[in-house]
Amino acid sequence: MSAEKIIADWKKGNFKPVYWLEGEESYYIDQIVAYAEHKILSEAEAGFNLSVFYGKDADWAAVVNACMRYPMFSERQVVLLKEAQHMAQKDVEKLQGYIDNPLKTTVLVVSHKEKKFDGRSALYKVLKAKSELLNTKKMYDNQLPEWTNQMVIQQGLTISPKALTVLVDHIGNDLNRLENEVEKLKVNLGGR
Incomplete structure (x- = not known):
């Protein structure tokens, strides 16, 4: 489940x-x-x-x-x-x-x-x-970029691979913080 x-x-x-x-x-x-x-x-x-x-x-x-x-x-x-x-x-x-x-x-x-x-x-x-x-279970570090990219797509945004790497490397293995940062990006970019 x-x-x-x-x-x-x-x-x-x-x-x-x-x-x-x-x-x-x-x-x-x-x-x-x-x-x-x-x-x-x-x-x-x-x-x-x-x-x-x-x-x-x-x-x-x-x-x-x-x-x-x-x-x-x-x-x-x-x-x-x-x-x-x-x-x-x-x-x-x-x-x-x-x-x-x-x-x-x-x-x-x-x-x-x-x-x-x-x-x-x-x-x-x-x-x-x-x-x-x-x-x-904690998500493995190598799974974070794909998970974060899916979160970005769900918010109706796109992100370059380099920006995705910077975001994941900066935040680390904290899914709550990653989700919050993606939501901040959506607010600041106005859905672009």
Whole structure:
């Protein structure tokens, strides 16, 4: 499963109850989390049906309680657990009971950046069986020019090979920054 496929499924109205997003490449995780936070629910629905928790401050019981609620005036509710890598592993593992038997009307999206969760744990085995699991890896440096060029094309721009090399060499392997710089180019060039 890829970030693009998850978002494409969501656009079609196809939702799984649990999405576990982990890995070293935060760009794709951020894309999915932003879409879940701002696009799955309408603004009116989000007021009652969107719960956002942050790993440092999150209490696992509060996350599970939010997941167990039924949506109000909507088909579904969205529960986001951002920065789950900052929670103690024993607290994250307490989500296992819910993940093993989730509510169909809740979309739980867990963002666990920077590292892979321990694949030997009981929770990870449940995640593999019962959730949509996305593991992102850092893009190799030799893949950056092509990825950046595709981003430039998506913005309706063209870029010379030399300018592309300068941009990629200057920014490095940070997809969020590369995307921001391409957006700045579009604004400054006025779409030329």
